[in-house]
Amino acid sequence: MDVSRHYLSSNTRPSAATAELVLTNGRFYTVDDATPWADAVAISQGRFIAVGSADQVAAHIGEHTRVVDLGGRFVMPGLYDMHTHPDLALAPGYAGYLDVGLEDPTPEQVSQAILSYADQHPGDGWIYGAYFVRYTFKQAGIVPDRAWLDSIVSDRPVAILDRSWGCMLVNSMALELAAIDVNTPDPRHGYIERDGITGEPTGILVDGAYAMIHAAMPPTPAHALQRAYREGVQFQSGRGVVGTKFVHVCEHRLDALRTIDQQGQLTVRVEAAISWQDDIFPVKRRWELIAGERHFYRSARLNANAVKFHFDGTHESRSSYLSTPWAEGSAWRGHLNLTPEHINDMVADMDRKGIRVIAHCTGDGASDLFLDAVAEARRRNGGQGMRHQCAHSTTLLDANLQRFSELDVIAEFSPVGWFPSSFAYARAVFGEERMQRAYNFKGVLDAGGVAVMGTDWPVSSLDPWIGFEAMVTRENPWEETDASFYGEPISLEQAIRVMTINGAWAMGIEHQAGSISVGKSADLIVLDRNLFEVAPRGNIHATQVDLTMLEGEFVWDAQGEFSGTVREAVWQRDIPEF
Amino acid sequence: MKHQHFPPVPVTIVSGFLGAGKTTLLNKILNSDIGLRMAVMVNDFGAINIGRDLIVSETQTMVSLANGCICCTVESDLMEQVSRLLALREQRPEYILIEASGVSNPSKIAGTLRYPQFQDQLVIDSVLTVIDAEQFDQLEGELAALAMEQLDIADIVVLNKCDLASPAQVRAMKQRWLYPGVRLLEARFGEVPLELVLGVGAFDPVRLESSHECGAHCTHADHAHQFESWSWSSDRPLSLAALRRVLESLPSSVYRAKGICCLAELPDRRAVLHLVGSRSELEPGAPWAEDQPMSRVVVIGERGQLSLPQLEAAFEGCVA
Structure with a gap:
C-alpha cells in the first residue's frame, strides 16, 4: 500500500x-x-x-x-x-475595510470618509471600519447615534468602531440586518445601548454586542484570508518552518487554505484547528466540519482534525484560571469560559472521532482541569487515543508535569515570553511563586513529556528562532538586559528536539517526519x-x-x-x- | 440570581491621570462621616492616607473603617470584584466608588458596569474626571487619546490645581479640550464638594432640597454655601422630546437634577430623571397605580448662578 x-x-x-x-x-x-x-x-x-x-x-x-x-x-x-494565527494578524488589514486614516477625526471627517468609501465601493454592501472618536463628537456637540449615521448613509449597512474599541456605532440598516431591535436581549459581556424610555437601540453597541454585527456581516473576504495565509507560510518557509498549527479556523479560513494548497503555495504542513467557540469569529459550519466535512480539505499539507477552544482567560484581565487565588485574602481564581463537565464530555467525544483538542489554558488551574478531562477520556475510551494539546501552558503545577507524559498530552508553550522583556514580565501578575514555574519546558521534558513551542503571532513574533534561542538561554536575545528569566534553560540538543521531532509528534507524524532519517519525509x-x-x-x-x-x-x-x-x-x- | 430586594447600588467612577488629584478626593471621603456604607476601590493603599484611628480591621486587600466604609484595592477582574462586594451580607455597600487608574480607560469601566449581569444591581451615578490644569495641555499621542476618553466619559470635569497654573495655561487648556455643555468645576488641592460625587443619602438632591437645613452639627462643610437648589412641579403630562431638549440645554451651572416625571408618551408609569453634569437619563419607573400622576424635578446648581425664571420657563415649556 x-x-x-x-x-x-x-x-x-x-x-x-x-x-x-x-x-x-x-x-x-x-x-x-x-x-x-x-x-x-x-x-x-x-x-x-x-x-x-x-x-x-x-x-x-x-x-x-x-x-x-x-x-x-x-x-x-x-x-x-x-500555535499561530497569520489570519488574525494580517487578514483584517487586507480586507479593504474603511480606514478613516486620521488620528483624531472630527465627525465631519468621519462622515466624509464614509461617503468617499461608499463612492469607491458602490452597491449595497457593508461599510465597516475604524475609527471614530466619541470625544470629538462631544466637542462638536453631536451625539454619535444611528440617526447621525443614517443621515450620512441609510441605504446600506454601516458599522464604525470607536478608537479604543470601547464601542461600535452602527446605522439603522446594520441593526436591521443584525436583527437587533427593542426586543433583542443583551449579549453576555456587552450590551446594546438603548433609549431609556422606548428601549429602542441607539446604534451604540458595546463589547460582546459587536459579535452580533460580525455575525450579520459577510465573512472576512477570501482574498484577504488567502493573502494572509500565503504571506504567513512564505515567512514561515523563509524561517525554516515545515510544520505549523493555525489555531482557530472556520469554513472560510479552510477554503482559503485549500485554495493556496491547490496553487502549490502551502509550503508548510498545516494542522488547522476548528474554533469551538464563536468568540473570535463565527463558525457557521462547525458541526458539519466536525462531523466529517473537514475531510474535504485534507491533503498531504493540510488537515483540520483539531478543535481549539478558550478554556480560561488571560493574565491581562487576571482571568487566567489558577489553582489557588490570585491574591492573598481574595477568593478570585480566574474564569473558566466552559464548565469542566463540558470539557470532559467534549474531549471524550472528540477523542473518539480522532479529533485533537487544543485547549487554551494559561492558568495552572485550567491545565489541571484539562488534564483531568483527558484522563477521563482515556478512562471512557480506553487506550491512549488522540494526543491532545495544552495550549500556552504559561504556568503549570509541578504535580502535573508527570501527567503530560502519562496521558500523552502535548505541552505547548506560547507566546514567546520566556526571556526578559516588558512583554514577558507583564505575566508577573501571576505572582513570584507561580512565575518560578513559568514556561516550564525543562519540567515537562525531565518528566518524560513532550514540549513544543508556538509563536502565537500576532501575540509574539512569527519568527520561531527568537523563542528557540531563549529556550537555551532564558536571556534577552538582543542583550537589552543581562537579567535571566524565571525558570531553567534547556540544552541546545533538547531545544532542537522541541523545535523539530516534538513538533512532528504533536502533529502525529513523528514516524514520517521530524528527523533526518531513512524513510522519512525529506524535510530539512x-x-x-x-x-x-x-x-x-x-x-x-x-x-x-x-x-x-x-x-x-x-x-x-x-x-x-x-x-x-x-x-x-x-x-x-x-x-x-x- | 437577581437581588430584587436590594435597590441598585450607585457607583461613582473617578478618573484622571496620576497626580491629577484623585487621591485627595478619595482621602476626603474615607476620612469623613458621610452616613453611607461605602466601598471605595483604589489602585494603591500606599497612596491613600487613612487615619489610623479610623481603621477597624484590615487585610492585604481590604480595610474596614469606623465610618462603615470599606476600602479595597482594585486587584482582580473588575466584574468579579464588584460581584463580590454586592454579595457581602452585612457590609454590602450602599455606594461604590471606583478610582480608575491613571492609565486605564474609564469608558471601559463604565461599559463593564453596564453589562446585563449588573442590571438591577448597579447604577452609574456619576463619572468625575479630575484634570491637572498645568499638565493637561502638554499631552500628546496615546496620552492625549486617553485624555479624550476621560473627558468623553466625564459627567463633571474637575479642573484641579488652578492655583498652580498660569491664567494663560488655563485658557489654553480650556481652548483645546473643553466642549459645549461641559460642567467644569475649578478646584484647588483636590477640594471637590461631595454632593457632586455622591447622589444619595445625605447628598440626595431631593433630601437636600426638601428637608435638610444646615445647622450647627452639619457635616457637609461648606456645600450649602456653594450650591443651591430649585424645584418645579406640574400635574400636566410632559412631552418626552421637549423634556430631553431642556435637559440637554440646561445651563452649565446646573450640576445635578433628580425627579419623577409624568410623560405623555408613558402615561401609565413614572419616568425617573437622573441628571449629573452633562449626562441625563430618563427611565421608566413604578406604575402610577392609584397615585395622582405628577412631575416634580429638583435642580442643584452653583449658588447665585441659576436663573430661576429661565428654568421655570424651560420646564413649563415641556408641558405637552
Whole structure:
C-alpha cells in the first residue's frame, strides 16, 4: 500500500536505490539517535533513502541524480511552530475595510470618509471600519447615534468602531440586518445601548454586542484570508518552518487554505484547528466540519482534525484560571469560559472521532482541569487515543508535569515570553511563586513529556528562532538586559528536539517526519551557521535559513541557488516584513 | 440570581491621570462621616492616607473603617470584584466608588458596569474626571487619546490645581479640550464638594432640597454655601422630546437634577430623571397605580448662578 502511494505513471520504475537528489558535504544534525550526525543525504520521491557518510550516500548516485555540494553548511530537520494565527494578524488589514486614516477625526471627517468609501465601493454592501472618536463628537456637540449615521448613509449597512474599541456605532440598516431591535436581549459581556424610555437601540453597541454585527456581516473576504495565509507560510518557509498549527479556523479560513494548497503555495504542513467557540469569529459550519466535512480539505499539507477552544482567560484581565487565588485574602481564581463537565464530555467525544483538542489554558488551574478531562477520556475510551494539546501552558503545577507524559498530552508553550522583556514580565501578575514555574519546558521534558513551542503571532513574533534561542538561554536575545528569566534553560540538543521531532509528534507524524532519517519525509533546513559552534545568546535567533526543503522540494531558497532550474524554490530571496 | 430586594447600588467612577488629584478626593471621603456604607476601590493603599484611628480591621486587600466604609484595592477582574462586594451580607455597600487608574480607560469601566449581569444591581451615578490644569495641555499621542476618553466619559470635569497654573495655561487648556455643555468645576488641592460625587443619602438632591437645613452639627462643610437648589412641579403630562431638549440645554451651572416625571408618551408609569453634569437619563419607573400622576424635578446648581425664571420657563415649556 505504501508503495502504491508513490506510483509513477510510467512503465519503468526507477531503482529504489537511485536518488533524484543528493546533498553532500554538509554537517547534518539529524535528531535521530541512531545516526546523530551525517555528511550527506540521498533523496528519492520526497523521502530520505540514505543518511550517512559521503561514501555511503554516493552509492545512491545514478546517471540522473543531481548532486549538491553544501559547502560544509549546517543542516537540521525543519522547525515546527505549533500555535499561530497569520489570519488574525494580517487578514483584517487586507480586507479593504474603511480606514478613516486620521488620528483624531472630527465627525465631519468621519462622515466624509464614509461617503468617499461608499463612492469607491458602490452597491449595497457593508461599510465597516475604524475609527471614530466619541470625544470629538462631544466637542462638536453631536451625539454619535444611528440617526447621525443614517443621515450620512441609510441605504446600506454601516458599522464604525470607536478608537479604543470601547464601542461600535452602527446605522439603522446594520441593526436591521443584525436583527437587533427593542426586543433583542443583551449579549453576555456587552450590551446594546438603548433609549431609556422606548428601549429602542441607539446604534451604540458595546463589547460582546459587536459579535452580533460580525455575525450579520459577510465573512472576512477570501482574498484577504488567502493573502494572509500565503504571506504567513512564505515567512514561515523563509524561517525554516515545515510544520505549523493555525489555531482557530472556520469554513472560510479552510477554503482559503485549500485554495493556496491547490496553487502549490502551502509550503508548510498545516494542522488547522476548528474554533469551538464563536468568540473570535463565527463558525457557521462547525458541526458539519466536525462531523466529517473537514475531510474535504485534507491533503498531504493540510488537515483540520483539531478543535481549539478558550478554556480560561488571560493574565491581562487576571482571568487566567489558577489553582489557588490570585491574591492573598481574595477568593478570585480566574474564569473558566466552559464548565469542566463540558470539557470532559467534549474531549471524550472528540477523542473518539480522532479529533485533537487544543485547549487554551494559561492558568495552572485550567491545565489541571484539562488534564483531568483527558484522563477521563482515556478512562471512557480506553487506550491512549488522540494526543491532545495544552495550549500556552504559561504556568503549570509541578504535580502535573508527570501527567503530560502519562496521558500523552502535548505541552505547548506560547507566546514567546520566556526571556526578559516588558512583554514577558507583564505575566508577573501571576505572582513570584507561580512565575518560578513559568514556561516550564525543562519540567515537562525531565518528566518524560513532550514540549513544543508556538509563536502565537500576532501575540509574539512569527519568527520561531527568537523563542528557540531563549529556550537555551532564558536571556534577552538582543542583550537589552543581562537579567535571566524565571525558570531553567534547556540544552541546545533538547531545544532542537522541541523545535523539530516534538513538533512532528504533536502533529502525529513523528514516524514520517521530524528527523533526518531513512524513510522519512525529506524535510530539512540549511543554515548559515552551525548552532553547535556559536554562543547561543545573540546568535541562534539571528540564524539565516539558506534553504528549506519539504518532502524533497525546495520551498525556500534565500540566495536563489536553484533559480531557473527544475529545483527552483516556491519562495526565494524575499521574506515578507510584517 | 437577581437581588430584587436590594435597590441598585450607585457607583461613582473617578478618573484622571496620576497626580491629577484623585487621591485627595478619595482621602476626603474615607476620612469623613458621610452616613453611607461605602466601598471605595483604589489602585494603591500606599497612596491613600487613612487615619489610623479610623481603621477597624484590615487585610492585604481590604480595610474596614469606623465610618462603615470599606476600602479595597482594585486587584482582580473588575466584574468579579464588584460581584463580590454586592454579595457581602452585612457590609454590602450602599455606594461604590471606583478610582480608575491613571492609565486605564474609564469608558471601559463604565461599559463593564453596564453589562446585563449588573442590571438591577448597579447604577452609574456619576463619572468625575479630575484634570491637572498645568499638565493637561502638554499631552500628546496615546496620552492625549486617553485624555479624550476621560473627558468623553466625564459627567463633571474637575479642573484641579488652578492655583498652580498660569491664567494663560488655563485658557489654553480650556481652548483645546473643553466642549459645549461641559460642567467644569475649578478646584484647588483636590477640594471637590461631595454632593457632586455622591447622589444619595445625605447628598440626595431631593433630601437636600426638601428637608435638610444646615445647622450647627452639619457635616457637609461648606456645600450649602456653594450650591443651591430649585424645584418645579406640574400635574400636566410632559412631552418626552421637549423634556430631553431642556435637559440637554440646561445651563452649565446646573450640576445635578433628580425627579419623577409624568410623560405623555408613558402615561401609565413614572419616568425617573437622573441628571449629573452633562449626562441625563430618563427611565421608566413604578406604575402610577392609584397615585395622582405628577412631575416634580429638583435642580442643584452653583449658588447665585441659576436663573430661576429661565428654568421655570424651560420646564413649563415641556408641558405637552
